[in-house]
Every structure is written in C-alpha cells, then in structure tokens.
Amino acid sequence: MTENKVIKKVAILGAGVMGAQIAAQCINVGLPVVLFDLASKSEDGKAENKNAIALKAIENLKKLKPAPLGLAADANLIVAANYDDDLGLLASCDLIIEAIAERLDWKHALYEKVAPHIPAHALFATNTSGLPIGELAKGFSGELKKRFCGVHFFNPPRYMHLLELIPASDTDPTVLDALETFMTSTMGKGVVRAKDTPNFIGNRVGVFSILAVFAQAEKFGLGFDAVDAVTGSKLGRAKSATFRTSDVVGLDTMAHVIKTMEDSPQGDSFSGIFKIPEVVKQLIAKGALGQKTKAGFYRKDGKTVMVLDVASGEYKPSTAVIDPLIERILKKPIGERLELLRNTEDPQAQFLWAIYRDIFHYCAIHLGSIAESAREIDFAMRWGYGWDKGPFEDWQAAGVTQVANWIKEDIEQGKTLSKEALPAWLFSGPVAEKQAFHTPEGSWSASENIYIPRSSLPVYEKQIFRAALLGDGSPDPKTAGTTIYENPDLRAWVDEHQSEVLIASFKSKMNTFSPEVLNGIVKAIEIAEAHYAGLVIWQPTSLKLGTPGGPFSAGANLEAALPMVMKNGPAGVEPFVKLFQDTMMRVKYAQVPVVAAVSGIALGGGCELVMQSAHRVAAIESYIGLVEIGVGLLPAGGGLKEAAIRAAQGVTLAGNSNFLDFTKGSFENAAMAKVSSSAQEAMKMSYLQKGDIIVANVYELLALAQSQVKAMRYSGYRPPIPTLIPVGGRSVAATVMGQVVNMRDGGFISEHDAHIAQKIISIITGGDVEAGTLVTEEWLLKLERQAFVELIGHPKTMERIMGLLQTGKPVRN
Known part of the structure; x- marks a missing residue:
C-alpha cells in the first residue's frame, strides 16, 4: 500500500509582505497555516504579546489591495507564532516555507534554528526570487x-498563476513531484520547474526584457509613456506595459532583482545590460518607488497622469500615443509584423523590432542553461508577466529560420545588445527541420538536444484542457470533443473522457446572452434529459492566454436588445425578457442536474444563471453580481425572484417572521450593483450556496463540474418541487425605502437610482401585498418583467445604456 503524501497543514517562516500573503492563499484554499516571525519585546524589555509582529502582519492582510484574502475576516484563521516559543508547532506541519528577507546569512541562521524541529515527513522550501x-x-x-x-511565488501570490519550483542538487525527485502536485491542485498554480541559476526563469527573462526596453528606448529617443503606448496590450503583453508595470512592482524591488543578476558570476555576454538604470537609481534616491509612494515613472496630479521627463527630471502631462502606422502593423500576423517593423524607419517601429529581437536572442542563448525546455520560458512569461504568447511561441509563428537569419544579420552589423552568435541548433537539426520549438511530441531542450514531453504527473489528469502552447498539438477547447448541437451563439458537446456529461459553451462576445444562447440552453437541456447524466455550462474563455480566468458571462447583450426597443417601443423587449425567464426556469427545473462552472465575471444575467443552476463549481477568482442598475435597469431573469426565495428560506430557518433582516442584504447587492471579489465572498452574498465547490486551479474547473454532475445523477437527482414563497410585503419595502430616500436626499444616490431601488425592493418583497403573503415564482417573474419593460423606456435609462455602449463607462444620472 503506497503512502499518500498529503499536505494538510503549512507553516510559513517570515511574516513580511510575501510570507503573509502566501499564508493568506493557504487560507483561501482551505489549508490551516501557522505564520511565524521574530518574538516581539516591548521597549522597556518586558515581554508583551510575543506574537505581535505576526499578528500585525495578519491584521494588515485585511487592508491590502489587491486583497490577498477571498474574505478579509478569514485573516483570523491564520495562527500567529514566534521562533522563541512556538517551534514545537512545526511538528504538526507537512510543508514549511521560509519567506524571510533575501539575505543568505539571515536565512542560514534561521535554518539552523528551525531544522531540529522539522518533522521527518515534512517538506521544506525557501521562497526566493533569485538566491x-x-x-x-x-x-x-x-x-x-x-x-x-x-519555490518562487510571484507577487501577489493570490492572483499570479506562476510558481517556479527549483531543486537543489540533493533534492529527492519525489519531493518535487509532491510539491508540483500540491502547488498545482491545492494552491491553484501553474508550476514551472527551473534550474538553479540566478533569478531562475521568470525574473531572469522578464527583467532582461525590461532592461532591453530601457536600452532601446534610450537609443531611439522614446519617452516612458511613448514606450508604454506600444508595449502593452497591443503587443499581447500586460495592459500596464513596461514602466507602469515597474511602478506597480516597485522600483526598489526591481532594482533588487537587477542587482542579483549584476552580482552573479555568470559569464553572460549580455551582462553589460544587467545594471540598474541611472534613472531608476535617481528615483529610488528621491524615495519615488512607484505606486506605493504615489510617484515613480508616473504620478498623478488630480486626474492628470504625469510622466517623468528624463532630460529635466520633472513630471509633465502624459500625451504619447501609438503612431497609426505602427498600430496597423501590430494588427498583422507576427511574421508579417516583424518584417514590417524591421523595414520601417519610424523610431517606434525600429524600437519594437529591437525589443522582439533582443528577447529572442537572449532566450535562444540561455535556453540550455536556465530551463529544461522552451516550454518553461514561454509559460513563465505568460503566467508571470501576463504575455499572451511566450517568446518561443512568437518566434515559431513568425518562422524559426527567417527570424534567426534576421537576428544573425543584426549581430553581424553590431545592432544587438550582445555579439554572441545564435546557437547552431537554430540552423541545423530538429528545430530547423521542423521549424518548431513546440511540437506534439514535446518542446525543444537545448541542453538535451531533443523535444521533451509534458509532465505526466497524475495531477494533470484533472485538467481536461492543459495550458496549450503554439504548435504543441493541444486540442482547442472551442472545437474539441464531439459537437452534439450547435447554433451561431452556443455549442453543446461532449468530451471523450467523460462522455456521459453534456457541455454547453457560449460563442457570443463576452459570453453574453442572445436569443440564440437562450434557445441553445433549452435545446441542450432537452438533449441532456434524453441522453446524458446532466449538463455543465462551461466557457472555454476561462482558459484565456496569459494568466487564465476569462469571463463566464457579462450578462444580456444590450446591443441586441436595443433594436427591439427602437422598433416596437419598450414593450418590444418583453418577449426577450420572457424568453430569458423561461430559459432560467428550464435550467432550474431540468430533470437532470445543470451545473454552472464559473470563472471570471458572472454579471447580470450571468449571475442569474449561476443562481438558478442546480449546483455551482466556481474558481476562487469569480466575480459575481447583479449589476443592472448601472445601466438603469434591474435584474429580470429571476435574480430578484431568487433573492425573495433566499430571504424566505432565511426566515424559515430562523423560525421568525423578520423578513427585513433577510431581505436587506439581497436588496443592497442588487441596488448597489455589488460584485463579489472572490468565490468566498459570492458565497457570503448567497450567489453561491452551501455545498457548492470552490476550485483553486481554473484548469480543473471543467473536470470537477463534470464529476459533480455524475455524483448528483448517481445519488438520484431530482429537481426542486415548486413551492409557494412567503414574502415581506409592502411594510418591509416601505422600511427599506425610508433609508433609500435618506440617501437620495443626502445626495449619495441620484433620483433615478432611488426610482430603480424602489422597484427592486418591491419585487424582492412580493409587491403590494401583506407581510407573509404566499406568492408563486411566476408572480415574482411577472413583477420583474413589468418593471424591466417600464425602465427600458425611461429616458435616463436610455442615457445610461447609450453612454455605456459608446464609452464603455457607466453614466451616473
């Protein structure tokens, strides 16, 4: 019988920024965790609470942005400890992660202290960015x-998908397998194994790419904002581009990582570039460390974004934009794009070709020493730096030999940051023959001179669609499996591994609801009832490029609804609303379980679908809410009906008739357009229910939803029996409206907001009836429908809808 290496409890040594946030992620995924730091003493030498340092760090987690915890109150689940009194607690821990400051001598001193207390079964790891x-x-x-x-968690640990795993020479391979399994499934990470070289892979390549941008920006005379205009999302990289990203990370942090490379005896032909840029030194000396000090490369003066002018050392308004010619070039396929950039004299074009060339050159030379294969570099840049495609993916798409020859020419002409020639394997052998770094058999290993296949650890069996790389032969989740039914906006299909479960995936923009989506859901339910164990609603967009976690659904398609109103007035939209309501009722009362597999945003109608599914499997990063008030409307797909049902259930469980207490939360959620900041908060807001599953790794979402369908079917699933719903009535509505009127009169909300809020509370409380009146779901749906139709005809609502469609920003009127 084999022993399960299950990690049931974790200790974190060091309650600094990273240590505390790693502890927070443990709590997010349901793991008990102990957070250690130095014992605290008062100034007069008498002992105070000796855990004060750890306790302060835990308290600070509640205030940090972006929030490290799914629920701020869960910070109290972290156990505070100190090295003087509590090392005995390590005996019950299965994984100990050291996360103190990046000083070799400090780390060694701590290891000497804790090593005798680490139990014989426990794994021991250091979280370091480069030592x-x-x-x-x-x-x-x-x-x-x-x-x-x-182990190297990227900051912030909750949100960054990348985790680097680095062995020492004596590390047992089974330890690495156990940690990769744990970090992938329990902690929700994309694990990349790195070699023990300075800054490993992510920061080694990532910091080089930033320093190359510095060098080329100076060469071509481009300002920081001009660089950011061309190196952000238009290049398939993080929206915050280069210098904004540096401000977010912190210039002191960036300087520390650069210094690690500068001090490393590596014999690197690019070593001349690994120096802290003079402008960064000057900013650090002034205390301008970026976002945390409100000034770095950028600062804000009121609403005006100011950018540093290197020549004067002063800030000036940021005005740079991408040249229209360059914008057109960047829309071309990568091969054509690189050729056009290389042959265009414009400084922005020459700059962009140079930074593409530099990263390709650097990665080719260092591939053999820093990574097992090209796969690790590409995933590190996607998951750690938010690139849509890794450098080797871009190179492969543009043509391996073609790009290699261009780089070779630039090296010979002295245009590159290093004179070192490209490796011979680019010009002869398997890579040149296949014109590929990634193939179905594996990714190219420069150290082994073969294509190395993906990890076959059992944990990856839960990922029906593993993260794909260009050319690796991975199935496309938008077309994979066997299509059973399809219309323009929805595909119902089965996966060959769990063929007894039908899957419905939307094809509309942002997975919005159109008549075709709604009709497709009904058809999928009919097919599932006839032939399958149940239906999973899952969106391939959850596996978007870069950091995964795309939208579940952005709600109803307003652009599609507007022509109905224009043609037939407000009443013209009623058939669409009725179709939406009927579809949601079909979801709720299907004879087989309908399970929503949620990731990313589930707003408006997306939230209503989530609420009325038989069960929910949600990624931690699920942002769920009824947001219709933002466009002057209210939920009309059963969201307010479900709020009334949840209030009634609360009253019944409490054994009293205080509808107000159980109504206020749901009302505020809809009337203030509150969106959950995590799956845990969505559960607190009653959008998720007790028994729903929260998943750490979005790549496991589909398999767990399929398993949930099978478990429900196996246990004899029956849909709920429709029942009469007791409601709060006009008295509860009047009490709530008293508070709304006060907010309106105080100028906190507009007249139109108050008008919509009155309709929302009236529906949740059942309309103009007495408290305790029993109503049907159809009654509540009719109230929703009538209010929605009335609001869509209101001029102020139309202003909000048109404003959002034209500018993408909400209009407050």
Missing part, C-alpha cells in the same frame, strides 16, 4: 537536504 538554492541548502545538514528545494 541560489544550492547555497541556501548549505544552511543545514543531513537528511533534510533531500526534502529541501526552492
């Missing part, structure tokens, strides 16, 4: 070396 793991392993002796390795 040599082999050197760190010298901080203790004996058998513990086999259980020691590096």
Whole structure:
C-alpha cells in the first residue's frame, strides 16, 4: 500500500509582505497555516504579546489591495507564532516555507534554528526570487537536504498563476513531484520547474526584457509613456506595459532583482545590460518607488497622469500615443509584423523590432542553461508577466529560420545588445527541420538536444484542457470533443473522457446572452434529459492566454436588445425578457442536474444563471453580481425572484417572521450593483450556496463540474418541487425605502437610482401585498418583467445604456 503524501497543514517562516500573503492563499484554499516571525519585546524589555509582529502582519492582510484574502475576516484563521516559543508547532506541519528577507546569512541562521524541529515527513522550501538554492541548502545538514528545494511565488501570490519550483542538487525527485502536485491542485498554480541559476526563469527573462526596453528606448529617443503606448496590450503583453508595470512592482524591488543578476558570476555576454538604470537609481534616491509612494515613472496630479521627463527630471502631462502606422502593423500576423517593423524607419517601429529581437536572442542563448525546455520560458512569461504568447511561441509563428537569419544579420552589423552568435541548433537539426520549438511530441531542450514531453504527473489528469502552447498539438477547447448541437451563439458537446456529461459553451462576445444562447440552453437541456447524466455550462474563455480566468458571462447583450426597443417601443423587449425567464426556469427545473462552472465575471444575467443552476463549481477568482442598475435597469431573469426565495428560506430557518433582516442584504447587492471579489465572498452574498465547490486551479474547473454532475445523477437527482414563497410585503419595502430616500436626499444616490431601488425592493418583497403573503415564482417573474419593460423606456435609462455602449463607462444620472 503506497503512502499518500498529503499536505494538510503549512507553516510559513517570515511574516513580511510575501510570507503573509502566501499564508493568506493557504487560507483561501482551505489549508490551516501557522505564520511565524521574530518574538516581539516591548521597549522597556518586558515581554508583551510575543506574537505581535505576526499578528500585525495578519491584521494588515485585511487592508491590502489587491486583497490577498477571498474574505478579509478569514485573516483570523491564520495562527500567529514566534521562533522563541512556538517551534514545537512545526511538528504538526507537512510543508514549511521560509519567506524571510533575501539575505543568505539571515536565512542560514534561521535554518539552523528551525531544522531540529522539522518533522521527518515534512517538506521544506525557501521562497526566493533569485538566491541560489544550492547555497541556501548549505544552511543545514543531513537528511533534510533531500526534502529541501526552492519555490518562487510571484507577487501577489493570490492572483499570479506562476510558481517556479527549483531543486537543489540533493533534492529527492519525489519531493518535487509532491510539491508540483500540491502547488498545482491545492494552491491553484501553474508550476514551472527551473534550474538553479540566478533569478531562475521568470525574473531572469522578464527583467532582461525590461532592461532591453530601457536600452532601446534610450537609443531611439522614446519617452516612458511613448514606450508604454506600444508595449502593452497591443503587443499581447500586460495592459500596464513596461514602466507602469515597474511602478506597480516597485522600483526598489526591481532594482533588487537587477542587482542579483549584476552580482552573479555568470559569464553572460549580455551582462553589460544587467545594471540598474541611472534613472531608476535617481528615483529610488528621491524615495519615488512607484505606486506605493504615489510617484515613480508616473504620478498623478488630480486626474492628470504625469510622466517623468528624463532630460529635466520633472513630471509633465502624459500625451504619447501609438503612431497609426505602427498600430496597423501590430494588427498583422507576427511574421508579417516583424518584417514590417524591421523595414520601417519610424523610431517606434525600429524600437519594437529591437525589443522582439533582443528577447529572442537572449532566450535562444540561455535556453540550455536556465530551463529544461522552451516550454518553461514561454509559460513563465505568460503566467508571470501576463504575455499572451511566450517568446518561443512568437518566434515559431513568425518562422524559426527567417527570424534567426534576421537576428544573425543584426549581430553581424553590431545592432544587438550582445555579439554572441545564435546557437547552431537554430540552423541545423530538429528545430530547423521542423521549424518548431513546440511540437506534439514535446518542446525543444537545448541542453538535451531533443523535444521533451509534458509532465505526466497524475495531477494533470484533472485538467481536461492543459495550458496549450503554439504548435504543441493541444486540442482547442472551442472545437474539441464531439459537437452534439450547435447554433451561431452556443455549442453543446461532449468530451471523450467523460462522455456521459453534456457541455454547453457560449460563442457570443463576452459570453453574453442572445436569443440564440437562450434557445441553445433549452435545446441542450432537452438533449441532456434524453441522453446524458446532466449538463455543465462551461466557457472555454476561462482558459484565456496569459494568466487564465476569462469571463463566464457579462450578462444580456444590450446591443441586441436595443433594436427591439427602437422598433416596437419598450414593450418590444418583453418577449426577450420572457424568453430569458423561461430559459432560467428550464435550467432550474431540468430533470437532470445543470451545473454552472464559473470563472471570471458572472454579471447580470450571468449571475442569474449561476443562481438558478442546480449546483455551482466556481474558481476562487469569480466575480459575481447583479449589476443592472448601472445601466438603469434591474435584474429580470429571476435574480430578484431568487433573492425573495433566499430571504424566505432565511426566515424559515430562523423560525421568525423578520423578513427585513433577510431581505436587506439581497436588496443592497442588487441596488448597489455589488460584485463579489472572490468565490468566498459570492458565497457570503448567497450567489453561491452551501455545498457548492470552490476550485483553486481554473484548469480543473471543467473536470470537477463534470464529476459533480455524475455524483448528483448517481445519488438520484431530482429537481426542486415548486413551492409557494412567503414574502415581506409592502411594510418591509416601505422600511427599506425610508433609508433609500435618506440617501437620495443626502445626495449619495441620484433620483433615478432611488426610482430603480424602489422597484427592486418591491419585487424582492412580493409587491403590494401583506407581510407573509404566499406568492408563486411566476408572480415574482411577472413583477420583474413589468418593471424591466417600464425602465427600458425611461429616458435616463436610455442615457445610461447609450453612454455605456459608446464609452464603455457607466453614466451616473
């Protein structure tokens, strides 16, 4: 019988920014965690609460933005500890992660102290962004070396998908497998194994790419805002581009990572570029560290974004935009794009070709020393830096030999940042023959001179669609499996591995609801009832490029609804609303379970679909809410009906008739357009229900939803029996409206907001009836429908809808 290496409890050594946030992520995924730091003493030498440092860090987690915790109150689940009194707590921990400051001597001193207390079964890891793991392993002796390795969480740990796993020379391979399994499934990470070289993979390549931008921007005379205008989303990289990203990360943090490379004896032909840029040194000296000090490359003066002018050292209004010619070039396929950039004299074009060339050049030369294969570099840049495609994917798409020859020419002409020639394997051998770094058999390993296949660890069996790389032969989730039914906006299909479960996936923009989507859902339910165990509603967009987690649904398609109103007046939209309501009731009362697999935004109608599904499987990063008031409307697909039902259930469970207490929360959610900041908060808001499953890794979402359908079917699933619903009536509505009127009169909300709020509370409380009156779901749906039709004809609502469609921003009127 094999032993399960299950990690049931974690200890974090070091309550700094990273340590505390790693502890927070443990709590997010339901893992008990102990957070250690130095024992605290009062100034007069008498002991106060010796856990004060750890406790302060835990308290600070509640205030940090972006929020490290799914629910701020869950910070209290972290156990605070100190090194003087509490090392005995390590005995019950299965994984210990050291996360103190990046000082080799400090880490070694701590290892000496804790090593005798680490139990024989526990794994021991250091969270470091670049210190040599082999050197760190010298901080203790004996058998513990086999259980020691590096892990590198990217900041902030909750949101960044990348985790680097780095072995020391003595690390037992089974330890790495156990940690990869745990980090992938339990912690929700995309694990990349790195070699023990300076800054590993993500920061090694990422920081080089930033320093190359610095060098080329200076060469071509481009300002910081001009660089950001061309190196953001239009290049398939993070929206915050280069210098805004540096401000967010912190210039001091960036300088530290650069210094690690500068101090590393690596014999790197690019070593001349690994120096902290003079402008960064000057900004740090002034205390302008970026976003955390409200000034770096950028600062805000009121609403005006100011950018640093290097020549004067002063800030000036940011006005740079991308040249229209360059914008057109960047829309071309990558091969044509690179050729046009290379042959266009415009400084922005020459700059862009240079930074593409530099990253290709650098990655080709260093591939063999820093990574097992091209796969690790591409995933590191996608998951750690938000690139849509990794450097080797772009290179492969543009043509391996063609680009290699261009780079070779630039090297010979002295245009590159290094004179080192490209490796021979680019011009002869398998890569040149196949014109590919990634193939179905694997990704190119420069150190082994073969294509290396993906990891076959059992944990990846839960990922029906693993993260794909260009050319690796991975199935496209938008077309994979066997299509059973399809219309222009929805596809119903089965996956060959779990063919007893039907899957419905939307094809509309942002997965919005159109008549075709609604009709497709009904058809999919009919097919599932006749032939399958149940239906999963899952969107392939959850596996978007870069960091995964795309939208579940942005709600109803307003652009499609507007012509109905224009043609036949407000009443023209009523058939669409009725179709939406009927479809949601079909979802709720289907004879087989309908399970919503939620990731990303589920807004408006998307939230209503989530609420009325038989069960929900949600990624932690699920942002769910009824937001219709923002466009001057209210939920009319059963969202307010479900709010009334949840209020009635609360009253029944409490055994009293205080409808107000159980109505206010649902009313505020809809009337204030509140959106959950996590799946945990969605559960607190009653959008998710007790028993729903929260998933850490979005790549496991589909498989777990399919398994949920099968479990429900196996246990004899029956849809709920329609019942009469007791409602709060006009008295509860009047009480709530008293508070709304006060907010309106105080100028906190507009007259139109108050008008919509009155309709929302009236529906949740059942309309003009007495408290405790029993109503049907159809009654509540009719109230929703009537109010929606009335509002869509209101001039102020039309202003909001048109404003949002034209500018993408909400209009407050």
